[in-house]
Amino acid sequence: MSATVPPSSDEPPAILLEHVNKWYGSIHVLRDVNLSVGRSERVVVCGPSGSGKSTMIRCINRLEAHQEGRIVVDGTELTDDLRSLDTIRREVGMVFQNFNLFPHLTILENCTLAPIWVRKMPKAEAEALAMDYLIRVRIPEQANKYPGQLSGGQQQRVAIARALCMRPKIMLFDEPTSALDPEMIKEVLDTMVGLAETGMTMVCVTHEMGFARQVADRVVFMDRGEIVESGTPAEMFGNPQTDRLKLFLSQILRGH
């Protein structure tokens, strides 16, 4: 396991997971997970269904609480303290598999909501900011429509813009393209590649190997709640060490 050390090790890591354990009732879903993500590092997480990928990244912004171990995000440790939770959620943006746009608000309102209410930004400023990001994800003309009027790919790009409007330091993606029709996957991946180029710290659960090769500094393979193997995309895909990763790769390659 080579690249577990963040690129510039003098800085504290953006995300640090140490000996994290989590159970759902009696099911052990995260087993002694250790992960350190440096600033501007881009990590792709893959693994079979039910291996705990979603659970792990949802622990990073505490949509789920872990039971053992330590999670430190941007220098703040995640505890039950509400203030630390607020701090972290402002700094961490998240994009979901099912977009989760707010259907009763327009695209623009979806994007300005959090800046206005959480960051207390004046409305005009928030709208200018939102338009900025909508231009960046290339759908400014949809600003006054409702989510239900957009295609899946467009909705997911809005979801990315909505998260970016909070100017997060870290972005989490949970299978952002797996609910999309094939012809829309590319537009979303292109947006994410563009985002990676801006130096955003990203943790992305995805099975898009092309994307992983193109942008990931590191690929993390999870199985049954554990991080089994991690390394650069070239190492992981070209020279897998464990049988479990070999099996997984052969399965997803057959699937594609």
Add this chain to the structure above:
Amino acid sequence: MGSSTTAATAGATPARQRPSAARIGPAAWLRANLFGSWASSAATLVLLYLILRAGWSFIDWAVIRAIWQVPAGAHGPDTTICRQAQGIGACWAVVGEKYRFILFGFYPYAEQWRPALVVALFIALFIVSGVRRFWRRELALLWIATLVAIGVLMWGGVLGLSYVPQNQWGGLPITLILATFGLALAFPLAVAVALGRRATSLPAVRLLCVIYVELIRGVPLITLLFMASVMFPLFLPQGVDIDKLLRAQVAFILFAAAYLAEVVRGGLQALPKGQSEAADALGLSYWQKTRLIILPQALRLVIPPLVNTFIGFFKDTSLVLIIGIFDLMKSGTVAIAEPAWQGLSSEIYILLAVIYFAFCFSMSKYSRNLERTFGRARNR
């Protein structure tokens, strides 16, 4: 039919493009739905005959043979002709004679412009509250101002208005007061209880809400009204007396809130979990999330059952007559207790039905309107 076929036949046989009048229009509809076979034709004709007969009898009674006025007698109106016509023609004279009593009960006759103004204020309040453009914070102030104005008008004792004790109030204002403030206060309480029932991190609050809903739902409204009117004063310290109407109002609010809470909870339950998670991930606080994301969506989902419950409770206000509060229903029944007008219940109940219907139907119509507006915003 694919578009290519249409294009091919368009030039050659234009007649086939346009269905003949026999296949569309009312005649075709009649043939298809009412006269499809011998059996259905026969059923249609029999039912048509029965409907026409019943309709005709009603018109005959209510209009053709109806008595609209009665002559004045020595002691008030002479209702002899109404008694003679009983069962043959309606006696609408009773409405002309008694409508003020039905609408305003024993409120002093000379002061009845006051409850009349109260009714007008209520209707204006409904109309203003119904316009989405006015859904702002100021609307709450308007409601408070209206409540105060209504109190001043009904009670009097200030601004040169003579004092009218609550036991002289009656009729439509009572019904509107009970229903409007009942539902207006029950609704926020219901939302709070529904949210409380889902507060996983506050087990005590949750338990309290569950107990409240189950307890209230488990007893009939009449029981609750009796408790409010008979039992409740026993628990109060000596000398403290809370207005009977107010007690009934509180019982009514508590009862309605338990039912509404379950309707609201249904809406909360129907909302995908992702909505709440997305709001959390953006850093919204619990209250911001609830107010901006959860409730607007959950309440839109339950407009039909919500309005259904509203309409039910509007009519249930008539149950307060059991504890001696003089609402519209009660004043209607008292109006025909007088010997001269006895036996004219059909006419009065028709009048009461028309009044209740006017309010309930407006609510139902408005709710459909609201649904359409919100539906349009969502899936245009």
